[in-house]
Amino acid sequence: MTEKGRIVKMVSQDQEEFEVEYGVATMSTLIANVLQDVSEETTTVPIPNVNAQVLAKVIEYCRYHYEAKRIDQSEEDIERWNKDFMKVDNKTLFNILIAASFLDIADLLDLGCKTVAGMIKDKSVEQIRELFCIEGDFTEEQEAKMREENNWGSEMSQENNAAQ
Amino acid sequence: MEEVRPQLSQDELLCIFEELGAPELQTCSQVCSDWRRLARNKRLWQKILEEEPLVVAPNCRPAPWDVYSLHSRWSSGLSTDSRIGIQGLAPASLALSGSFIMGIQKASPRTFSVGTGGNSGVNIVDLGEMETYHCSVSDDGFSVFHWAYPSRESSILDESIMSFSSCGEVADIYVDQALRNGNTQALSMGNDGRIAFGLKEGSVCIVSRRWGNPTKVDYSRYGEPPICCIDARDDSMCAAGSELGDVTTVAWSTLSVNRRLIGPCDCRVSAVSTVNDKIVVGGYDHTQVGNGHRNTVIAWDVRASSRIGSFGRDVRGSGHSLLPVKSICGDRSDGRRIAVAYEDRVAIFDTRTWSCLREHHVADSEQVSAIAMNDECAVVGVTVSQEDHLPPTGHLISLSFVG
Numbered sequence: 001m002t003e004k005g006r007i008v009k010m011v012s013q014d015q016e017e018f019e020v021e022y023g024v025a026t027m028s029t030l031i032a033n034v035l036q037d038v039s040e041e042t043t044t045v046p047i048p049n050v051n052a053q054v055l056a057k058v059i060e061y062c063r064y065h066y067e068a069k070r071i072d073q074s075e076e077d078i079e080r081w082n083k084d085f086m087k088v089d090n091k092t093l094f095n096i097l098i099a100a101s102f103l104d105i106a107d108l109l110d111l112g113c114k115t116v117a118g119m120i121k122d123k124s125v126e127q128i129r130e131l132f133c134i135e136g137d138f139t140e141e142q143e144a145k146m147r148e149e150n151n152w153g154s155e156m157s158q159e160n161n162a163a164q
Numbered sequence: 165m166e167e168v169r170p171q172l173s174q175d176e177l178l179c180i181f182e183e184l185g186a187p188e189l190q191t192c193s194q195v196c197s198d199w200r201r202l203a204r205n206k207r208l209w210q211k212i213l214e215e216e217p218l219v220v221a222p223n224c225r226p227a228p229w230d231v232y233s234l235h236s237r238w239s240s241g242l243s244t245d246s247r248i249g250i251q252g253l254a255p256a257s258l259a260l261s262g263s264f265i266m267g268i269q270k271a272s273p274r275t276f277s278v279g280t281g282g283n284s285g286v287n288i289v290d291l292g293e294m295e296t297y298h299c300s301v302s303d304d305g306f307s308v309f310h311w312a313y314p315s316r317e318s319s320i321l322d323e324s325i326m327s328f329s330s331c332g333e334v335a336d337i338y339v340d341q342a343l344r345n346g347n348t349q350a351l352s353m354g355n356d357g358r359i360a361f362g363l364k365e366g367s368v369c370i371v372s373r374r375w376g377n378p379t380k381v382d383y384s385r386y387g388e389p390p391i392c393c394i395d396a397r398d399d400s401m402c403a404a405g406s407e408l409g410d411v412t413t414v415a416w417s418t419l420s421v422n423r424r425l426i427g428p429c430d431c432r433v434s435a436v437s438t439v440n441d442k443i444v445v446g447g448y449d450h451t452q453v454g455n456g457h458r459n460t461v462i463a464w465d466v467r468a469s470s471r472i473g474s475f476g477r478d479v480r481g482s483g484h485s486l487l488p489v490k491s492i493c494g495d496r497s498d499g500r501r502i503a504v505a506y507e508d509r510v511a512i513f514d515t516r517t518w519s520c521l522r523e524h525h526v527a528d529s530e531q532v533s534a535i536a537m538n539d540e541c542a543v544v545g546v547t548v549s550q551e552d553h554l555p556p557t558g559h560l561i562s563l564s565f566v567g
Binding site: 090091094095097098101109110113114116117118120121123124125128129132133134135136137138146 | 169170172173175176179180181182183184188191192193194195196197199
């Protein structure tokens, strides 16, 4: 059995089936490892913690990059595609990142992390909490101390600006 | 019902944090206690510190305000006790003039200079793979230091004396056969630009930078023992201490040489300093020999050729210091005070009464690694050992004795 014609059936959390070419599916190190000792023509791999919407996105990513590599797509084109691919709502973005981490797709994880990191930049503590739905759990004392830490930093940068 | 926002695992968060710079990480560390712990991950900060040496990591002392104090308190002079920290700064050598502090950090070699007067900027010059040994700085911020590339011994530039102007630019490079091949053991520059080198072969070499290019003024072979410390004084002489207990002075005007065994034995003079144009003090290191002698400081009158006395062994009332004298530094002006550095403390003495004016102990995890003094204060370079694989960090403390 050549790998070329092999199909991998990925089953999402909500039981939706996705038929994916072997080369595309094995961009996930996790799936590549699962398939290592299996030789059937069609193998079903359950992905229990990724829902259909997110799995579809992940497969879209893998499929594009698999093709891009095959036809030697230019760096700029890939970058542009990646950028567009990441234009999703925050919830989907986070889910893609988690799925990439679970499926062990290094490039996608990297892309997701860079995108989220870009969102953190220029945000205040409060805005980050909102973005990640996190409640601050510091005591008032700790908060005050941290504010002080921050003030030093901002005063210093002001001074630097003045010096320039 | 699914959660509104999926929860990222620690690994995923760390991946994201890896993409952030110092200010963003600082912000992230204030989001919640889980994030705080993650955002202070040593691996993250190590990466940032490699890229941005001036950044201060929150989990390493010094704290950010240490750098800040450089801008506020230090700019108004050094007349109050203060502290500055530059991340990764573990001073191996330190020099202080009226308006400049300059130092060398050995772990990842670089020089730093800090203005202390109106010009209170920090200059950091990365030395790459260079090995640096000694540095000195003059009142105009001109600094000089000895460096070597350890791996390229055959190249002509493998070891030389380099000087920087006050703005951190290379002023000149001086190469001299006599100073190479590991021969340079110590250097000191007077404010008039005379640089005295203490050599392994026991000689003193004097080079002047007064007229532009460095010029060799004197180089006389005196023979063994090797010189291990040296101090050049502006108007009168330089003094060099040897491995075998004697101190050599060279008068600037006549270039006459005076060599004397100043202590009670032939142990290593680990530090030397000129107090004024006639008094030299030398500090001892008996720890290697273990002969029961005390690690004292001895004052010697060069002109009268007599010992004035020994001091510094009864500072804490505990009898004597077990630790060797690491460095001694005169105030470089009226000669009224000297500062003596041991590994665990610094003591400042009045040179008229030889009494201790003040003493400063560093914490257990800290070590005094360098000292410098002007007429307002002593600046102490402190190296702080770090846990794990982090390089030692450090800070500078200024100890004032004015007002």
